[in-house]
Structures are given as C-alpha cells and as structure tokens.
Amino acid sequence: MIAMARERRLAEIFVEVADSLVEDFDVIDLLHRLAARCVELLNVSAAGILLVDAHGELQIIAASDEHTRLLELFALQHDQGPCVECYRTGAARTNIDLTRAATTGAWPHFAEQARATGYMTTHAIPLRLRNRVVGALNLFQTTAHRLRDDDIALAQALADVATIAILQQRTLEQSHVENSQLENALTSRILIEQVKGFLAERWNTSVDEAFAAFRSYARARHLRLSDLAAQIVSGDFDTRAIPAPATAQPGAHGG
Template sequence: MIAMARERRLAEIFVEVADSLVEDFDVIDLLHRLSARCVELLDVSAAGILLVDAHGELQIIAASDEHTRLLELLALQHDQGPCVECYRTGAARTNIDLTRTEVTAAWPRFATQARETGYVSTHAIPLRLRNRVVGALNLFQSTPHRLGDDDIALAQALADVATIAVLQQRTLEQSHVENSQLQNALTSRILIEQVKGVLAERWNTSVDDAFTAFRSYARARHLRLSDLAAQIIEGGFDTRTIPAPPRAS
C-alpha cells in the first residue's frame, strides 16, 4: 500500500512538472518545488540544487528549505564537497558517511559543517542531459539509513527533470542560449535572496517564513519570482500588499 501511494505521488509530481514546463515558466519556483519533492519522496532531511556559473563554480539555485545552516553548507561546495566531484566527473556520489573522517578527508570544511548541522550522510547526483553536466542535486540525511538503488534512480530522474527545466532541451546545442539561461537563473536567485532578507527584516520574521509568504503571493497572481523580486529591489512595488506571515505563538 505504501509503495502504491508513493508511485501515485510520483506520477502526480511528474505531471505537475510537465504542466509547469510551458513557455516563459518560472524556473526558480520549479526548482524549489523539485527540491521539496526530493525530501518528500526519498525520505531525506534536506535537498539543494546547485548550478555551475560562467566561471565553472557551483552556486546555490534552490533548496528544500531556507535555513541559514543548510544554505551555508550548500554554498561551501563552490570549492569543496561531493557536488564538486559529481559535477566534474558526471557520476553520482551516494551514501557518503559523514561520520567517517577517512571517507570525507577530501572535504574537511564541508564534512565538519555538515556534521555540525546534524547530517550523517549525503548524496550528490549530477544534473545532466546526455553527456552535458550543468550542476548537481545534493541530498542530506540526519538519520543513518542507506538509499537503495531504486531511490538513487529516482533521485537521478528528478535531477534530470531539473536539468531539462534549466536548459529546455530544444536549445541545448545553442551554447550561447544555454549560458544565458544558466546566468539568468543564477542572477534571479541573487535577487530573490535580497528580497527574502528585506522582507524578513521588515516583518521581523525568519527568512523561511518570509520566502514562503513571498512565493505564495507570487504564485497566487501568476508572477515570476524573479520579476517580482526585481520590482521590489528597484522600489517599484509596495511590499505592504504582500500579506505578512503569521507570528509564531
């Protein structure tokens, strides 16, 4: 029964993604949703998607939550961590035991912070389409259970969907278009990070709650997150029209 429910949910998610891949879709929102779906389907604690920038360094593009510690951990991987190796080789790194120093000796800062954040294992799945790799999906677990072959295959399928969302297959061979799409996604993420900070300070709330309220407002009005963020940063949008998140009791 549990397996059937999971298969049904998986089918729903892929339909949801397919419905989102229309012209001028909001890639940032889609990748955030995919990160959250990884947590839901794979029984992991957190997930993040990293894309390579024009300088060949991995940058955060989406995460299953916006907790500072998770974002800091993902950000570390622009110079060390399993995602760097995953991106460079195009091969998945799975069931990495973060509690074993001999396993994580190549990434001392990453491994130390991961353990301090409460994670005991991690996985890095390449974002690839055919022989092209544009980033990596990072999964974290706070409990010591291995992901089986079926779970790894599902993680790769979700990573492949994320890749298609970024590149849009019809433009894959046009490198100038691809580079533009990747850079636009990374630029959009920076704008959204700025807006989250502005709203969190204005409402005196957490960045997580500020981002949730911002996303809910944008999705309810069919606005792209990056467009709304740009309007806010440029001062052309009154943020008082966005309902503030409820106060924690």
C-alpha cells in the first residue's frame, strides 16, 4: 500500500516537472520544489542542488532548508565534500557515514560541519546528461539509515529530470551546453537570497519561513521568483502586499 502511494506520488511529481518545461520557465522555483520532493520521496532529512557556472565553479542554487544551504556553501568555500567530488568525477557517492573518519578522510572540514549541523549520513548524485555533468544533488540524513538501491536509482532519476529542466529541450541535441540558462539562474539566486534575508528581518522570522511566504505569493500570481525579487531589491514593489508568515513577530512589517 505504501509502495503504491509512493509510485502514485512519483508519477504526479514527474507530471509536475513536465508541466514546468515551458519556454522561459522558473528554473529556481523548479529546483527548490525538486529538493523538497527528494526529501518527501526518499525519506531523507534535507537536499541541496549545486550547479556549475560559466567559469567552471560550483554554486549552490537550491536547498530544502537554510541549514543545508549554509552547509553546501561551507563545502564550496572549502572546496571539499562528496558533492564537489561527485561533480568532478561524474560518479555517485552514496551511504557515506559522516561519523567515520575512514569514509570522510578526504573532506574532514566538511564532515565536521555536517555533523555539527546534525547530519549522520550523506549522498551525492550527479546532475548529468549523457557525458555532461552540470552539478550535483546532495542528500542528507540525521540518522544512520541507508538508502537502498531502488532509492538511489530514484534519486538519480530525479537528478536527471533536474538536468533536463536546466538545459531545456532546445539544448539537448547540441554538442555543447549553452551557459545562458545556468548564468541566469545563478544571477537570480543572488537576488532571491537578498530578498529572503530582507523579508526574514522585516518579519522577524526564519529565513525558511520568509522564503516560503515569498514563493507562495509569487506562485499564486504566476510570477517568476527572480522577477519579483528584482522588483523588491530595486524598491519597485511594496512587500506589505506579501502576507507575513503566521510566525511573524508582533510589530513586524513589510515595506
């Protein structure tokens, strides 16, 4: 019964992704949804997605929560971790026990920070299309629970869907990947991070809750996250129009 429910939910998610693959779709929103769906389907605690920019440098583009985003940022700053290695080799690294020095010797700083965040196990899945790798999907667990082979296959399928979404149908048959979609996404991500912090401060709430309210407002009005973020940063949008999270502190306001 549980397996049938999972298969039905998986079918719904692939339809959701397919429906998103229209011209000029919101790639950042799609990847945030994909990170959340990984947590839902794979019974992991958190997920993060890294993409390579035009200069060959990895950048964090989406995460299921703020703690994971900061951990991924830490990994990039120290140029270490299974996700960085996964991107460079194009090979998945799964069921990594973060409590064992024997399995984390190559990235001691990352492992220490991950444990401090509360994670015990991690997995890294490449974002790839044929022989081209454009990033990696990182999964984290707060328990020692191992992913089974079918879970890993599902994670790779979701990563493959993300890759196709990023590259878009018009680039699939080209001999090289155009960088414009990646660059636009990475530039937009910076604006969105600014808005997340701005709204969290205004509402005196967590960054995750502020982002959820921001996304909910944008999606309800069919606005691209990057477009709404740009308006807010430029001062052309009154944030009082966005309903504050229920956790907002008394006296918190938009503007």
